[in-house]
Amino acid sequence: MDPMIIKVPHFSRPSQGNAPLPNWMKNANTSLPLKRDRVTNLEEYLDGAGAIPAKEQVLYGREGSEPDIDWQDEPPRGAEREPKAYSDAGYLVRKTSKSGSAPWKVHSIVVQSHRIMEILRSSLDGYPGVSPALDTMTLSSPFKPMFHRWDNFLRAIESADDDVKLHIDGFVGILKKELKPYFKILQDADEHGVIEHDHLWTIFGPDELICWDIKQNHSIGRVLDTSKDPWSGSFMIRCKQIVWDGFTLQDEDRQQCIGRFTGSRLIAEMDVVPLSRKPDRMAIKEVALQRGKKFLGLAGCHYREYLGLGLVKRQHEEDYDEEDEDPPRWDGISGRIVLDAAMWDGKVRNRQESQAIDPASKDDSECLICSPLVKGYSLSKKKWYKLFVSNISDITWDNSFDRLVLGSDEKELLLGFAETKLHRSTEFDDFVSGKGNGVIILLAGPPGVGKTLTAESIADQMRVPLYPLSAGELGTSPEKVENKLYQALTLCQEWDAVLLLDEADVFLEMRSTSNLQRNELASIFLRLLEYFKGLMFLTTNRRDSIDPAFQSRIDLTIGYDDLAEDSRFGIWKNFIGENANFQGAGESKLRDLASHEMNGRQIKNVVKLTGMLATRRKQSLDSTHLNAILKMYEQN
Structure with a gap:
């Protein structure tokens, strides 16, 4: 088995009097932002936290199933000895090597110091998969939590007292060395707009706003965590959006995927992109913000008009898979709809329980991640659909x-x-x-x-x-x-x-x-x-x-009886007498039209065909087109 190395810096003793601080601590920036700006000078960015070598003790071990590795203070040479306890160590640095010799790579760091833990609790609060309430914490390479919360980490150090700064110095130095290559990757992504698949995690940190398209509609979510699909190697992004379930607003998980690719790829051309890296991000945000406010106003039950595509409700609402035998189907919809998410699931709603929400009660960060789709029913197609908020409009009543x-x-x-x-x-x-x-x-x-x-x-x-x-x-x-x-x-x-x-x-x-x-x-x-x-x-x-x-x-x-001439006159008048685009629709012409024995549906069809004929000829609608259609109608 290949051996491992562990570096174990000891707890620093409390400083006596005015102990000297490292230069990086004396000149540190105390107004570091909570969220990282674009990295333009990598050394300057990382040198917010320098490193003074701490006292170390090197431990060796054979690579095996963690956590039962037998750690020794000398390289393994056959017989195993009783392991030593290192409870007085501030943190353990575990290193591995495939060959059993140099070069060694940092595998993980086990933090045991309560002082360092306080800093980590402050800087990693809310980070997915991290439990800062524990007495110890294991950080594994490539140290994603520290990478994504580096600014927070430095900020927490700056607010600590001098003893803590001295105590954590060696820990910072190790992290700085390990994270430097990834910040260089991030810097290249900022400058050139490209990235490799294995490094996608560097631009998709927790709380990052991401954007993807659904039928040419931008959809925005907030990243929760990322992972790698063990079968396909795809990069999986779990994010959240705000949805309306018919009774309350809910955070709903969404799973987005970036398929495996080789080499570098333009970030802006990927299926899922951090919103901050979209060239037109300001326009996208404004559209999403207004759409989110409209979404909140559509909570409850509403009668509206719709024109656009709708995603047919499936018999089973499980997440869609590329190999699914029943892929999602989109229909074109034009006409009246009823928006009612409660009835989507067959839940009879108390009318007082499901009311619209005042958009002013939600801040912009919430409006941005509201779903672009709402659940509604097409009265013409007799089906449930997920409908685009942007394609919903108020009904124009024609009296x-x-x-x-x-x-x-x-x-x-x-x-x-x-x-x-x-x-x-x-x-x-x-x-x-x-x-x-x-x-x-x-x-x-x-x-x-x-x-x-x-x-x-x-x-x-x-x-x-x-x-x-x-x-x-x-x-x-x-x-x-x-x-x-x-x-x-x-x-x-x-x-x-x-x-x-x-x-x-x-x-x-x-x-x-x-x-x-x-x-x-x-x-x-x-x-x-x-x-x-x-x-x-x-x-x-x-x-x-x-x-x-x-x-x-x-x-x-x-x-109802067959239409009398006066009734037909009224129908013709309704259809063309008040149509500003129809030329020559005076009362005498309408009386002449009413003399034809036709029912209302036939009159409607004649008017429809007349409009089509005028459009085909690229002419203004007039009696010539109407007479041509009437002649055809009477002959047949």
Whole structure:
């Protein structure tokens, strides 16, 4: 086995009178920063702590399984002797050599002096993996804690009394010698912007702000610790970000990785970069700061607009691995969303427990590391996503209720029913607790007369989410229908959302002995409706075929006829009469358009195609394009 060497400086005796101090202590800088500035003069930086040789005793040992090495005061020459105790040593310097002879490398330092321990407790407080509360401390090469806290270490020495400065002098000298090559590496990184993989730890110290990209969005975290993956050799960085779990702000660990590479690499081009080394760091910080304040304002439950990519919620939320068979999937999302981290995990939230947080209550250092993603639900895709804070915006309301082509009495009645549910009135609850609290409105009529638009307009007028759901989305399997419908009813009730069940005929039609599956679907639907406490719109094209069991549960029925010419005129006016980009949309033209027997959906499609044609021709929108589309429509 290869031998080891240990140097054991003894405790220094208390100074008698005015003992002379080393020159480095006399001229030391007492205003050292707590966080290191860029190293420009390595010797000057390290000479903040000089070294006067301390009395030493060399111990030898054979390399083996620590801590059971047999330390001797002479090189091992065969028979082992009883080990000596060195409890009076201030610190043990352990050295190893592969060949059993010079050169020897420092393996570790065991600190036993209570005076040195006091300095280390002060300078290494909070450093991950260090337990300063113990009576002794083992520091292993390459002495990462001392490297990252060197300024703090010197500062602690400067504030100590003269006896301690003399006592710790030899310890400082050893560290200075061991750390000098790594500070030279750091200096080169500062000057040239490159680094080798084995030295990445020098620029990723604890508390360092780091930056990485998620779909071209900068994400910032604060380093907790680093390690080397034993299998791949990748450099692993564990950092923290602030997230909202639906109830409180939480520190959440993030694991970032820099794959193994050979030679030197530009730091700025790595997948993960210290924020201080990004050329545009000031702009990145400003964006992250404003985003963090916005993130805090989105805590709670909110109804918003979204345009951008969203990360689909996975069935299992374990950390993604490159070899995972189910990698993360990003969808493009455009439309209304509900932000609600509590419901992400299926936790029904007390409305008083989950409120927005005043961004002013958090300092900038916290805002910087807020997650760039929040948990939300896409009402159009019926899926949960992690959504970019930067892509969330307030909803622009278009007051479509005022333009709804419907009689004033019907509009007032509809709005009255809706507002009753919004204010959670229970004046007319069922005799059985929990039953009969919902409001169900049936919209019956032919296609394209405004049934769906009515529900959308009511929801917008009340500034609440609309949860659109079609019978086709529910499926035909009883189990699938029950699960999806239950989820929809639960979310709508939790969010005060309006549920629109479009084309509900499959559930509403009269039951018969010849179609048992449809009977089962209808029974499931009826059972779930009994305890629904929200507002639901049902649409149907076949009003006369509704099962009597449903008739008794419908609070209000609004019937729609085929659009009359005046109604079509109102729809055309809503679509193009108020469009400043459309030329030649006077009343006579609108009356001419209204003479065409079309429903609302057909009118909407014609207007849409007209806009596409004008864009294709790179022309201003006018009657020429509209007439061309109408001609094609009538021919087909």
